[in-house]
Amino acid sequence: MCLAIPAEVTELLPGSMGRVQIDGITKVVSLALVDGVGVGDYVLLHVGFALSRIDPDEAAETLSLLREMGELAELEPEEPAG
Numbered sequence: 001m002c003l004a005i006p007a008e009v010t011e012l013l014p015g016s017m018g019r020v021q022i023d024g025i026t027k028v029v030s031l032a033l034v035d036g037v038g039v040g041d042y043v044l045l046h047v048g049f050a051l052s053r054i055d056p057d058e059a060a061e062t063l064s065l066l067r068e069m070g071e072l073a074e075l076e077p078e079e080p081a082g
Helices: 056-075
Strands: 007-013 019-021 026-030 040-047 049-054
Touching: 007 026, 007 049, 007 056, 019 040, 026 049, 040 056, 049 056
Parallel strands: none
Antiparallel strands: 007 019, 007 040, 019 026, 040 049
């Protein structure tokens, strides 16, 4: 299964690269696949590449659901080894 995560573009860098932020984590990624990306835009990020722009409200909702999934995973009992 592949998962693309919303990230906010915080800085444009040379060579079609950009700095993005995901829940306080900053990464440098390729913006080469998406035309016209600017600072403040949200992009769907997969393995270091922005795939498309995403609406800020949709990005917030997706990030909220991902956080919720992580919290639920912490509550689930671990499967016994073996």
